[in-house]
Amino acid sequence: MFLHESQLRHVLPPRAYFAPEQYQQELDRCLLSGWHLVASMGDFKRDGDYVTLDLFNKPLLVRRIDGEAHVYLNICGHRHCMLVSKPKGHEKAFRCQYHGWEYQCDGRTAKIPDAQSFRPFDRENARILKYRSERCGDLIFVNLSSDGPSLKDQLAETYQPIADAFSQPFRQIWGWNTTYPANWKIAIENLLESYHIPCLHQKTFGVMPPEEMIIHEMNDRWTSFYTEDVNPWIKSNARRTARALGLPFRGMYTQYHVYPNLVFILMDTFSLAKMVVPTSPTTSQAIVRVFGPYGPRRTPLAWISARLNTLVAKEGARKILEEDASIFAAAQKGMESSPVSGVIGRREERVWAFQDWIRRKCGIVEPKSHALPVLDPSSR
Ligand code: FES
Ligand SMILES: [Fe+2]
Incomplete structure (x- = not known):
């Protein structure tokens, strides 16, 4: 009924x-603070698999590391090139395609070619941005804001049936x-x-x-x-x-x-x-x-x-x-x-x-x- x-x-x-002003209001008040579906665990067969997408004009990289999906801004901390350009693929090393900087799961740098020429190293300005991501079942969601409710809060009573499905x-x-x-x-x-x-x-x-x-x-x-x-x-x-x-x-x-x-x-x-x-x-x-x-x-x-x-x-x-x-x-x-x-x-x-x-x-x-x-x- x-x-x-x-x-x-x-x-x-x-x-x-x-109307452009309504669009901006919706971005600011309805959308940017929410959780967004970006991929599922079914998109990844093994560690090093990744998918890329644009969300609100930001290039994102979703990469499987140690069996879990992590979401990053797809921009290198060195000179801002996109880390990878393909819509999906596999890279054993978490590496930028331009000069080969490598990153850790938390977004900090790992191996840097010719590292001595960057001494003393500015670690905080040379990392990639990692976003909050959570899963409901195998569905992977990202939140572009650094604080705010969890995915479970947003999905409320629907969380469990969705996780099961x-x-x-x-x-x-x-x-x-x-x-x-x-x-x-x-x-x-x-x-x-x-x-x-x-x-x-x-x-x-x-x-x-x-x-x-x-x-x-x-x-x-x-x-x-x-x-x-x-x-x-x-x-x-x-x-x-x-x-x-x-x-x-x-x-x-x-x-x-x-x-x-x-x-x-x-x-x-x-x-x-x-x-x-x-x-x-x-x-x-x-x-x-x-x-x-x-x-x-x-x-x-x-x-x-x-x-x-x-x-x-x-x-x-x-x-x-x-x-x-x-x-x-x-x-x-x-x-x-x-x-x-x-x-x-x-x-x-x-x-x-x-x-x-x-x-x-x-x-x-x-x-x-x-x-x-x-x-x-x-x-x-
Ligand atoms: S821009 Fe990524 S390594 Fe240089
Ligand atoms: Fe329909």
């Missing part, structure tokens, strides 16, 4: 989806980093409603679940969508896979949106994590990691079932994400030209909740008549 009893107003005006026997089956020609909120809002399913996902999900099969939860830190009305084909594949692998089967679909920009989809044999961050007022980037189970049963039949599930899950996720992304440019163009503020349906109430969270964080005055009554779910 939905929590609102009548339609809602847009809390954010179309201008909030392209992204760790053994689940492992990464697909990783995808991409960019969108749209404001980051357009890509997030797309994930928060089932209303677009008949138009955009006709060949995949098919129909949207009826209201009585949906449970929405909304609070100040996250919102969720829960249903057991899953596409029959997806459900029977999950049931078959779960049975072969010795996993419990509940036939449910749970989606969490943890404010401001993290979305997690949890099913019996499929988990998806997606982060969207802005790259400008009108463009954004997404990081996606998909996990599937390999175990606990390890018979040949279980392995074949896990492989088949991997193929189905990977292809299904790619298709659905592409179907969603196909609308982003049109949604952005519309935002930049709309003469009216628009409306939001009850089924889209999590979009409303997200906009209202942004409004409060950014100190935007509440628009008149947008605050419509919220039903007490216990009265249903």
Whole structure:
């Protein structure tokens, strides 16, 4: 059931989806102090493996050292060259590509060629910056600010179910980093409603679940969508896979949106994590990691079932994400030209909740008549 009893107003005006001053407010008040998904342990097979990415225009390096992932500013302490330039790779030594300076796990220098010419050594000005990083299951998150809440604080009640869904026997089956020609909120809002399913996902999900099969939860830190009305084909594949692998089967679909920009989809044999961050007022980037189970049963039949599930899950996720992304440019163009503020349906109430969270964080005055009554779910 939905929590609102009548339609809602847009809390954010179309201008909030392209105006540079709103973009800056969101960076300062909503995004820069938060935890951001950068990779998963599934991206690394051995120590020395690394991935690079840009986050808020900062080049980052995520490197596996002694079995754990560490996140650094990808800039050398010598003369500021990027340590490595490839999107991913393996380097046995933690070394800068320009003059070969080597670093330790804590970011201090290790071996320096022709070290005597740098004496006396200025150790504090010749190190690389290491960021706070934490894991939830095998998902790796970074925080660019040096203080503030832990990842567990930000994920709150969602922490444990997410940790369970992204760790053994689940492992990464697909990783995808991409960019969108749209404001980051357009890509997030797309994930928060089932209303677009008949138009955009006709060949995949098919129909949207009826209201009585949906449970929405909304609070100040996250919102969720829960249903057991899953596409029959997806459900029977999950049931078959779960049975072969010795996993419990509940036939449910749970989606969490943890404010401001993290979305997690949890099913019996499929988990998806997606982060969207802005790259400008009108463009954004997404990081996606998909996990599937390999175990606990390890018979040949279980392995074949896990492989088949991997193929189905990977292809299904790619298709659905592409179907969603196909609308982003049109949604952005519309935002930049709309003469009216628009409306939001009850089924889209999590979009409303997200906009209202942004409004409060950014100190935007509440628009008149947008605050419509919220039903007490216990009265249903
Ligand atoms: S800039 Fe990295 S070693 Fe010189
Ligand atoms: Fe969608």
